[in-house]
Amino acid sequence: MYFCMGCATGVAAGMLFTSKSGRDTVEYLRSKADEGTKTVKESVDNLSETVTGAANRGMKAVRHHAENLGAAVDAGKKAYQTAKEMTP
Numbered sequence: 228m229y230f231c232m233g234c235a236t237g238v239a240a241g242m243l244f245t246s247k248s249g250r251d252t253v254e255y256l257r258s259k260a261d262e263g264t265k266t267v268k269e270s271v272d273n274l275s276e277t278v279t280g281a282a283n284r285g286m287k288a289v290r291h292h293a294e295n296l297g298a299a300v301d302a303g304k305k306a307y308q309t310a311k312e313m314t315p
Contacts, residue, residue, distance in 0.1 A: 230267075237259075
């Protein structure tokens with residue numbers, strides 16, 4: 228939101244205080260808008276990669292803990308059965 232407000236303010240100031248012709252000003256503003264769009268797209272792409280990486284690491288950790296929990300439950304069952312068999 229603040230980015231858009233800043234862009235609008237910049238465009239308004241550029242239009243009021245420019246010493247260039249209308250065509251030159253429009254081209255300049257268009258190039259700056261394209262640069263801004265490119266910057267935002269790159270930021271979104273980087274954020275997307277970061278989030279995807281974090282999600283993958285999180286899923287891997289959950290699988291690891293689930294496997295460890297399953298192994299602990301199996302070991303507990305086995306110990307219980309062994310103790311049950313050794314008790315008269």
